[in-house]
Amino acid sequence: MPTRTLRRRAPGLVLIAAAGLYSVVPLLSMISAALAPQGSFPSGLSWPSHPHWHNFVDAWNVANITTLLKSSTLIVFGVVPAAVLISTMAAYAIAVLDIPLGRVFYTVLVLTLTLPYEIVIVPLYEQVKEMGLLGSQWALVLPLIGLNMPFAVFWMRAHFVTVPRELSEAAGIDGAGPWRALWHIHLPLARPAIASLALLMFLSTWNQFLLALVLIDDPDKRTMAGALQAFTTKYSTDQVLLNAGALLIMAPTILVFLFLQRHFVKALLQGSVKG
Known part of the structure; x- marks a missing residue:
């Protein structure tokens, strides 16, 4: 690599390396803590001389992760497909069909992104209670679909506005209606944006803790994040099993991200976060 090019790229390479260390070092610290003897209080980053791999099995059993894995999967499949479908159609109507009051509706959605997440918990609890859903998994699925809408519509609209209008006009000249144009033209082009949105929704739903704690007794x-309570008692916290359990909870999200990262990067390069 030429010296001039290397000097120009050096700041970016340093930032990437720093970001990588910032992300990897805590993960390595968690792994080393998860392999320490149970009942100990590991600190810092040091590999134990005798790794206790059975800690992961114990953490799985103590937190009843098998049951929570099924519950989280059910909640994710209830939230993500519905939210992606609704937000895609809404963004298409606002950005491409230019429906009446579409910009007003979009502005209101964007403004809700500025509201603190915790501000909706009390009214949401009362509303779910009045609907008779409190304590069921529907009490989490339906609110999460609604709470994901502002960002999801913002994300998908940002993609649709980058698609040349000539494609829709050409489809109209050929006799294709709005639904056919959506299905045959816009959805194939939106696959990276949809895949990346599904990934983000999966991560937020899988790691949802506060709403699950409030709405489901x-x-x-x-969700799987609720398993972390099993390692915390009134007087102490088992740090070793807590780290092992946290790694077990993180594992599915890491695998899903590795599987969909190609679509995520492609969506960013296509300008899916521009509006």
Whole structure:
């Protein structure tokens, strides 16, 4: 690599390396802590001389992760497909069909992104209670679909506005209606944006803890993040099993991200975060 090019890229390479260390070092610290003897208080980053791999099995059993894995999967499949479908159609109507009051509706959605997440918990609790859904998994699925709408519509609209209008006009000349144009033209082009949006929604739903804690009283019906409560008692916290359990909870999200990262990067390069 030429010296001039290397000097120009050096700041970017340093930032990438720093970001990588910032992300990897805590993960390595968690792994080393998860392999320490149970009942100990590991600190810092040091590989144990005798790794206790059975800590992951113990953490799985203590937190009843098998049941929570099924519950989280059910909640994710209830939230992500519905939210992606609704937000895609809404963004298409606003950006491409230019429906009446579409810009007003979009502005209101964007403004809701500025509201603190915790501000909706109390009214949401009362509303779910009045609907008779409190304590069930529907109490989490339906609110998460609604709470994901502002960002999801913003994300998908940002993609649709980058698609040349000539494509829709050409489809109209050929006799294709709005639905046919959406299905045959816009959705194939939107696959990276849809895949990346599904990834982001999966991560937020899988790691949802606060709403699951408030709206569902049965620990077996909550998300995987609720398993972390099993390692915390009134007087102490088992740090070793807590780290092992956290790694087990993180594993599916890491695998899903590795599987969909190609679509995520492609969506960013196509300008899917521009509006």
